[in-house]
Amino acid sequence: MNGLWLVARREIVTRGRTKAFVIGLVVSAVLVGALAFLPKLFSGPDTYTVALVGPQSQALRPALTDTAKDVTVTVREFPDETAASDAVDTGDVDAAVVDGRRVLADGEVDRELGLLLENAHQTVQTQSRLAEAGLDAAKVAQAMRVTPLEQVSVGADTRYAGIRTGLASLLVMVLFFLLIYSSMYVAMGVIEEKGSRIVEILLSSLRPWQLLGGKIVGLGALALANLVVIIVAGLGAAVATGLTADLPPGMTGIVISTLFWFILGYAFFAALAAALGSLVSRQEDANSVLTPMTMLMTITYLVAYFSAVQPSSAVARILSLVPPFSSMVMPVRMAGGEVLAWEIATGAVLMLLATVGTLLLGARIYQRAVLRTGARVKLSEAVR
DSSP, X not given: OXXXXXXXXXXXXXXXXXXXXXXXXXXXXXXXXXXXXXXXXXXXXXXXXXXXESHHHHTTHHHHXXXXXXXXXXXXXXXXXXXXXXXXXXXXXXXXXETTTEEEOSSSOOHHHHXXXXXXXXXXXXXXXXXXXXXXXXXXXXXXXXOOOOOOOSSSOOTTHHHHHHXXXXXXXXXXXXXXXXXXXXXXXXXXXXXXXXHHHHTTTSOHHHHHHHXXXXXXXXXXXXXXXXXXXXXXXXXXXXXXXGSOSXXXXXXXXXXXXXXXXXXXXXXXXXXXXXTOSSGGGHHHHHHHHHHHHXXXXXXXXXXXXXXXXXXXXXXXXXXXXXXXXXXXHHHHSOOOHHHHHHXXXXXXXXXXXXXXXXXXXXXXXXXXXXXXXXHHHHHO
């Protein structure tokens, strides 16, 4: 085992110090963090400034400044409509209410601000008409405050459906790119060592399984570190933007399951990539020999993306149990909705068995093909 850890440490130190890895790590963290700020950017401002013109508009002040939403409305008084219109045109105020009848805005009024103004207008008009009818507006308002109906879902809890779908879709992209790039690194490393014939020197001191296992473990540790950084950046950005309150319950379980399924998926595809990469000696032949693996990963990605939108569909439930689809589909289903315990256990066992089988087969192909330089080795020949 010492040889395996020696190779793994060499891969971590060599690859981890490259500019490509460091830049990719930073870019991934920045992109995921930026995605957490997008809802806040497109949700509109949290503060508004409204100009009031005329005594009828002044009656809106209490209703505007005393809002139940997490929005702050600042009210400014203007002597006439011309002054208020100039303030709107220069951007000093977001909107102006003139004589309690008209709203001035630069273009279309912001949707949230428009609702606030309309609600304030309705409240003031209702109180005025109640007073004219000789009714106590305060008593009427108190009588209208009734306890709302309690909504109880007899099925799945759909309160977090939107955020779960977005989380699952983001998870699909992260898992796909990390799996495909880390597997490609394994294949390129094998081809490079075989083409330069360094592998012949290494195998004079190491066993083939130690060299292959060390490469998979070392590059896998870097890929796992990349995934952890992405998760930390995403959760940190969610805390900074206040989105943690919208996150579904059980986020700890979702994070742990994502790491678990990523390790299984990486081990499966990395072993497959190493086996296929050992069949050729030139980097130019890498694309052709790795085509079956990339096609399989692409199909897995498409199925996982469909599962992010329809996590309870029959296709998603069946393929979340079938390796290697389960490496992406199962964590996506767990992020997108509730998954039965027996489904998780069955999918994990089957994926674990498939990963072990792929590692054993990949090691056999690697051992038989990595020392054969020159022409491409046929896969069937290496297996036999």
